[in-house]
Amino acid sequence: MADIKELIAARVAKELKDGDVVNLGIGLPTMVANFIPEGVDVVFQSENGIMGMGPAAEKGREDVDIINAGAQYVTVNQGAMFFDSATSFGIIRGGHVDVTVLGALEVDQCGNLSNWIVPGKMVPGMGGAMDLVVGAKKVIVAMQHTQKGAHKILGECMLPYTAVGVVDMIITEMGVMEVTKEGILLKEYNPDYTLEQIQEATGAQLIISPDLREMER
Amino acid sequence: MADIKELIAARVAKELKDGDVVNLGIGLPTMVANFIPEGVDVVFQSENGIMGMGPAAEKGREDVDIINAGAQYVTVNQGAMFFDSATSFGIIRGGHVDVTVLGALEVDQCGNLSNWIVPGKMVPGMGGAMDLVVGAKKVIVAMQHTQKGAHKILGECMLPYTAVGVVDMIITEMGVMEVTKEGILLKEYNPDYTLEQIQEATGAQLIISPDLREMER
Amino acid sequence: MKNKIMTADEAVATIKDGDSIMVGGFMACGTPEILIDALVRKNVRHLTIICNDAGVPGRGVGKLISNGQVKKLIASHVGLNPEVAQRMNTDVEADKLECILVPQGTLAERVRAGGAGLGGILTPTGVGTIVAEGKQVISVQGRDYLLEEPLRADHAFLRGSVTDKFGNTTYNGTTRTFNPMMATAADNVIVGTCEIVEIGEIDPNHVVTSGIFVDAIVGGEKPWQI
Amino acid sequence: MKNKIMTADEAVATIKDGDSIMVGGFMACGTPEILIDALVRKNVRHLTIICNDAGVPGRGVGKLISNGQVKKLIASHVGLNPEVAQRMNTDVEADKLECILVPQGTLAERVRAGGAGLGGILTPTGVGTIVAEGKQVISVQGRDYLLEEPLRADHAFLRGSVTDKFGNTTYNGTTRTFNPMMATAADNVIVGTCEIVEIGEIDPNHVVTSGIFVDAIVGGEKPWQI
Numbered sequence: 001m002a003d004i005k006e007l008i009a010a011r012v013a014k015e016l017k018d019g020d021v022v023n024l025g026i027g028l029p030t031m032v033a034n035f036i037p038e039g040v041d042v043v044f045q046s047e048n049g050i051m052g053m054g055p056a057a058e059k060g061r062e063d064v065d066i067i068n069a070g071a072q073y074v075t076v077n078q079g080a081m082f083f084d085s086a087t088s089f090g091i092i093r094g095g096h097v098d099v100t101v102l103g104a105l106e107v108d109q110c111g112n113l114s115n116w117i118v119p120g121k122m123v124p125g126m127g128g129a130m131d132l133v134v135g136a137k138k139v140i141v142a143m144q145h146t147q148k149g150a151h152k153i154l155g156e157c158m159l160p161y162t163a164v165g166v167v168d169m170i171i172t173e174m175g176v177m178e179v180t181k182e183g184i185l186l187k188e189y190n191p192d193y194t195l196e197q198i199q200e201a202t203g204a205q206l207i208i209s210p211d212l213r214e215m216e217r
Numbered sequence: 218m219a220d221i222k223e224l225i226a227a228r229v230a231k232e233l234k235d236g237d238v239v240n241l242g243i244g245l246p247t248m249v250a251n252f253i254p255e256g257v258d259v260v261f262q263s264e265n266g267i268m269g270m271g272p273a274a275e276k277g278r279e280d281v282d283i284i285n286a287g288a289q290y291v292t293v294n295q296g297a298m299f300f301d302s303a304t305s306f307g308i309i310r311g312g313h314v315d316v317t318v319l320g321a322l323e324v325d326q327c328g329n330l331s332n333w334i335v336p337g338k339m340v341p342g343m344g345g346a347m348d349l350v351v352g353a354k355k356v357i358v359a360m361q362h363t364q365k366g367a368h369k370i371l372g373e374c375m376l377p378y379t380a381v382g383v384v385d386m387i388i389t390e391m392g393v394m395e396v397t398k399e400g401i402l403l404k405e406y407n408p409d410y411t412l413e414q415i416q417e418a419t420g421a422q423l424i425i426s427p428d429l430r431e432m433e434r
Numbered sequence: 435m436k437n438k439i440m441t442a443d444e445a446v447a448t449i450k451d452g453d454s455i456m457v458g459g460f461m462a463c464g465t466p467e468i469l470i471d472a473l474v475r476k477n478v479r480h481l482t483i484i485c486n487d488a489g490v491p492g493r494g495v496g497k498l499i500s501n502g503q504v505k506k507l508i509a510s511h512v513g514l515n516p517e518v519a520q521r522m523n524t525d526v527e528a529d530k531l532e533c534i535l536v537p538q539g540t541l542a543e544r545v546r547a548g549g550a551g552l553g554g555i556l557t558p559t560g561v562g563t564i565v566a567e568g569k570q571v572i573s574v575q576g577r578d579y580l581l582e583e584p585l586r587a588d589h590a591f592l593r594g595s596v597t598d599k600f601g602n603t604t605y606n607g608t609t610r611t612f613n614p615m616m617a618t619a620a621d622n623v624i625v626g627t628c629e630i631v632e633i634g635e636i637d638p639n640h641v642v643t644s645g646i647f648v649d650a651i652v653g654g655e656k657p658w659q660i
Numbered sequence: 661m662k663n664k665i666m667t668a669d670e671a672v673a674t675i676k677d678g679d680s681i682m683v684g685g686f687m688a689c690g691t692p693e694i695l696i697d698a699l700v701r702k703n704v705r706h707l708t709i710i711c712n713d714a715g716v717p718g719r720g721v722g723k724l725i726s727n728g729q730v731k732k733l734i735a736s737h738v739g740l741n742p743e744v745a746q747r748m749n750t751d752v753e754a755d756k757l758e759c760i761l762v763p764q765g766t767l768a769e770r771v772r773a774g775g776a777g778l779g780g781i782l783t784p785t786g787v788g789t790i791v792a793e794g795k796q797v798i799s800v801q802g803r804d805y806l807l808e809e810p811l812r813a814d815h816a817f818l819r820g821s822v823t824d825k826f827g828n829t830t831y832n833g834t835t836r837t838f839n840p841m842m843a844t845a846a847d848n849v850i851v852g853t854c855e856i857v858e859i860g861e862i863d864p865n866h867v868v869t870s871g872i873f874v875d876a877i878v879g880g881e882k883p884w885q886i
Contacts, residue, residue: 018661018662019661019662021872041661043872051870051872052864076864078859078860079824079826079828079859079860079871080864080867081828081864081867081870081871082864082865082867083870089776090772090775090776090777090844091776091844091870091872092777093776093777093778094775094776094777094844095777096844096872096873134777135777
């Protein structure tokens with residue numbers, strides 16, 4: 001399980017380019033920071049007001065005035081900047097975040113995303129997610145391919161949308177998919193699964209890339 | 218002439234209360250700063266980015282990074298703040314300037330103001346004036362009562378508006394007028410002029426206040 | 435000049451049942467606990483609270499919720515405070531907490547608009563979602579946007595790091611959050627601050643909130659662990 | 661990380677005839693003269709310039725106007741540069757300067773909106789005046805507002821006081837003006853700065869423009885007399 005999450009996080013990390021401004025969601029996406037390739041400098045943004053966020057603060061050395069959007073004590077790198085929430089979401093909405101990585105309850109072949117309301121459960125609130133997926137230049141959904149076997153990648157989302165037509169890429173333990181005008185294009189697959197298994201775990205018809213290859217590790 | 222301007226500026230200054238945030242226009246309004254009554258602390262705002270502007274800089278001691286909206290080198294008082302133009306006009310438009318004082322080409326009995334376009338002349342631009350008169354809590358027009366005898370206070374402005382229904386008070390060398398729902402109310406008069414002379418110099422019917430008194434000096 | 439320095443209890447004295455209050459901070463980092471505590475002591479009820487989130491039980495806005503003082507909460511996220519769900523779902527109608535969820539960037543802009551005299555802003559956030567319900571959709575340069583209206587409140591609680599006696603304030607680290615916008619969008623603005631200094635001690639280039647916005651200054655705010 | 665430090669001539673190398681450029685400053689206080697000078701040397705034409713004002717002859721945007729490089733000027737005030745009137749009223753159609761006047765607060769918000777991904781803002785400024793011509797009037801909470809659309813440009817010229825090698829920038833005194841908004845609203849952002857320092861030398865609480873917005877850094881900007 002931890003392995004699956006690390007596999008996904010490591011693959012997401014390969015999408016990041018030198019100089020990218022990156023916002024990572026809570027949970028699995030946060031792990032992406034541990035796998036940034038050598039020679040690639042990315043600048044992490046935290047929507048509560050940091051550009052240039054560093055790793056979590058060491059126990060006992062926390063600065064209680066500095067937290068990330070998951071309310072954990074963090075450090076900042078040399079060259080960081082603090083700002084208010086209007087400035088932060090100006091950066092996000094204005095397209096100045098190159099990549100945002102977040103989880104999903106459902107994502108569909110039109111790039112629609114549902115990740116904030118589970119029927120019958122307490123609605124925790126969208127926080128900054130709606131702004132992030134609308135504003136970021138590239139939206140990567142990083143998640144396990146299914147919810148204990150139930151489809152999460154669908155022809156059409158059934159849960160209320162977080163945003164419409166925003167997802168660019170889906171990365172799961174089974175493969176790497178791009179949302180295209182024609183539908184979901186499988187570009188890389190994990191050889192631990194057959195193409196049939198991947199299709200079966202997917203609630204939308206996958207388009208198999210002519211350049212299909214094994215998932216980068 | 219200088220006396221007339223000083224008379225007007227001095228009377229305007231009496232409208233300012235302790236703690237007021239004040240924006241003064243270029244020209245005559247700038248002179249108001251020289252007449253602030255003892256015991257009254259006002260905070261001058263300059264729309265190019267100062268809260269807490271001080272007097273003009275002494276010759277030879279200018280800081281070339283600090284100018285006012287008239288492009289003169291100025292000082293700042295203790296407790297000042299510099300900000301950008303969006304913040305500055307947020308302060309202005311948001312009603313956080315208590316009083317703005319500016320000149321007019323025409324002002325009418327509905328509080329309409331025209332002070333930016335002279336037909337047949339180069340249009341210099343409205344600068345910050347349109348925002349200031351719409352945003353400030355109290356708008357005082359400070360000007361000579363007529364333009365060499367031609368009416369400037371009118372039943373209805375003829376020149377293009379700077380803003381509609383924004384003027385609260387008109388202070389000239391002849392008197393102090395308030396713009397009310399019923400029309401222009403003469404509250405104070407300069408005893409150097411008769412009421413007939415003042416009405417004659419005015420292109421709108423003046424309402425004489427039952428509490429009419431001599432202009433405060 | 436008027437003295438603005440007072441105790442927390444004096445600062446909240448004018449707050450009445452039913453008032454609306456903007457509270458700075460993100461997960462209570464940047465929330466003035468000393469003002470919240472005074473408000474709990476005063477025990478005014480039926481408040482409308484505008485804050486990024488519901489804090490956590492025992493911290494920030496969470497204390498007001500625990501004490502049953504909040505009637506309506508306008509926030510972007512309430513999931514880390516389980517008491518919110520309990521109070522939203524109570525059968526006692528009079529105790530019910532109403533919760534209005536607003537995307538975080540939209541909340542920030544709405545507060546800013548309220549302080550800056552704007553009639554609203556057009557945002558692409560929420561288009562095509564339930565957030566768009568009841569809102570005007572306006573197309574500009576070929577793209578759809580939601581018209582989001584300005585927000586103001588009766589009071590604002592800010593959390594300053596350094597404040598001079600005029601009220602000029604700076605915020606350290608990620609305590610800044612919604613504080614600078616809220617300073618501009620309420621009729622009565624109270625700063626709970628860690629350090630009070632003389633006027634002139636803060637570099638005019640570094641002031642974030644001008645003292646013109648500040649009505650009351652309360653010292654003694656501490657750095658708090660979440 | 662990419663090296664962003666270069667000469668002024670290198671920094672303006674990609675600017676072409678017909679491009680749009682935002683220029684920071686107010687009466688040239690806060691305008692990067694070294695970048696303007698490089699653009700005069702490069703002598704590209706038919707530019708659209710977005711700036712608070714037209715500067716004065718021999719300073720700021722005034723140099724570009726004198727050199728006949730500006731086709732369209734979007735500004736709030738042009739009255740202190742007599743060359744603007746001359747060029748607006750020339751009989752030679754090809755030389756004509758078009759001047760679009762925008763209220764200063766509206767200009768600031770339009771640039772901010774362009775950088776912040778907003779579809780526009782609603783402002784009470786200009787309602788009932790010729791500024792409202794051709795614009796949508798929207799009523800919110802019983803008051804009329806103009807819908808003002810966002811502004812963006814191909815390039816932005818900022819004037820920094822201190823800039824680190826990543827591009828993080830501070831602005832001293834009243835040089836700040838439109839610079840922070842313009843930093844966010846152009847595809848290619850060049851800072852002409854007075855002092856270049858190492859990354860980490862500017863307190864993260866004091867940075868005004870993040871280096872993520874900055875494409876090129878040019879040192880050697882001086883404090884200039886108006």
